[in-house]
Amino acid sequence: QSALTQPASVSGSPGQSITISCTGTSSDIGDYNYVSWYQQHPGKAPKLMIYDVTNRPSGVSNRFSGSKSGNTASLTISGLQPEDEADYYCSSYTSSITLVFGGGTKLTVL
Amino acid sequence: QLQLQESGPGLVKPSETLSLTCTVSGDSIRSTRYYWGWIRQPPGKGLEWIETIYYSGSTYYNPSLKSRVTISIDMSKNQFSLRLSSVTAADTAVYYCVTSTFSNFDAFDVWGQGTVVTVSP
Numbered sequence: 696q697s698a699l700t701q702p703a704s705v706s707g708s709p710g711q712s713i714t715i716s717c718t719g720t721s722s723d724i725g726d727y728n729y730v731s732w733y734q735q736h737p738g739k740a741p742k743l744m745i746y747d748v749t750n751r752p753s754g755v756s757n758r759f760s761g762s763k764s765g766n767t768a769s770l771t772i773s774g775l776q777p778e779d780e781a782d783y784y785c786s787s788y789t790s791s792i793t794l795v796f797g798g799g800t801k802l803t804v805l
Numbered sequence: 806q807l808q809l810q811e812s813g814p815g816l817v818k819p820s821e822t823l824s825l826t827c828t829v830s831g832d833s834i835r836s837t838r839y840y841w842g843w844i845r846q847p848p849g850k851g852l853e854w855i856e857t858i859y860y861s862g863s864t865y866y867n868p869s870l871k872s873r874v875t876i877s878i879d880m881s882k883n884q885f886s887l888r889l890s891s892v893t894a895a896d897t898a899v900y901y902c903v904t905s906t907f908s909n910f911d912a913f914d915v916w917g918q919g920t921v922v923t924v925s926p
Contacts, residue, residue: 696868698851729841733852740901740919741852746912784852786911792865794911795853 699724699785699797705795706728712773715800717785718766723795725766729788732761732770735799736781744783746772772802807831807884809902809917817896817924823889827902827917831881834883835860838908843876845898846919853898857910858885892924 707713707717717724717732719789724730730748735759743752758773763803768787772779785797827841838925839925842857856876857865865875879908889896900920903913 724891728912729909731914740916741913742916743912746905746907746909746914752907752914756812774833788851788911791868792910793867794857796854799851 696789696793696795697790699787699795700744701783701785701797701800704801704803706805707772707775708805709775709777711775711779712783713775713802714772715783715785715802717768717770717787717793717797719768719787720766722791723789724763725785726790727788728763728769730761731786732759732762732768733784733786734781735784739785740790777803777804779789780797807904807906807915809904810922811900811902811917813900813920813922815921815923817892817922818926819893819924820891823887823892823922823924825900825902825920825922826884827886828919829883829885829904833911834878834885835880836907840908840910841876841906842903842913843887844901844903844913845896846878846901847895847898854891855887855900864912894924896922897924898922 732745735741808830810828843855858876873890878885903918905912
């Protein structure tokens with residue numbers, strides 16, 4: 696299975712909004728609403744930020760939102776804050792009953 | 806509160822078998838709510854899903870690792886385990902045990918702290 700495609704890096708200034716894309720195929724993102732997004736700070740375990748494309752776990756800021764169109768899912772962070780600087784990973788369920796991750800995107804808050 | 810804790814050797818020799826255990830606390834591993842899984846992260850690289858098991862014994866594997874991995878559940882100890890055979894330096898990584906309280910196959914909201922495994926002679 697091929698990894699989902701994410702941009703290597705994105706950046707934004709405090710208060711701005713950014714969007715991270717995650718592109719898959721019709722065998723994963725395109726066919727299922729089982730896309731998750733994780734935030735990982737250096738040396739820490741990943742934290743679930745979005746699941747089932749649009750749902751936020753309890754305790755996750757509503758500045759984080761998810762969406763999907765065709766084979767591409769997106770994570771939008773509004774009102775960027777310094778603590779949002781981290782690596783972000785998407786994942787998707789696949790038609791083979793497996794999971795596949797994206798390569799990760801490094802978010803820099805300028 | 807559901808918690809996971811990995812344990813196992815931090816150093817494994819090439820060609821040998823890596824064995825890790827994840828101890829579950831805060832709920833029963835027999836619960837029908839959870840899928841239990843393993844994810845790893847090589848140094849400086851991204852996340853890689855390894856395998857998942859359901860309490861019933863149903864197992865799901867990353868195709869690229871399927872020939873070398875085994876996942877099992879020990880209900881008496883409230884633990885589940887990973888075995889990865891014929892390891893090489895490419896298997897050096899932080900290994901996380903994970904689960905989802907949303908009863909999802911994915912969407913892991915509970916993670917262990919991670920355990921570093923180095924493959925070296």
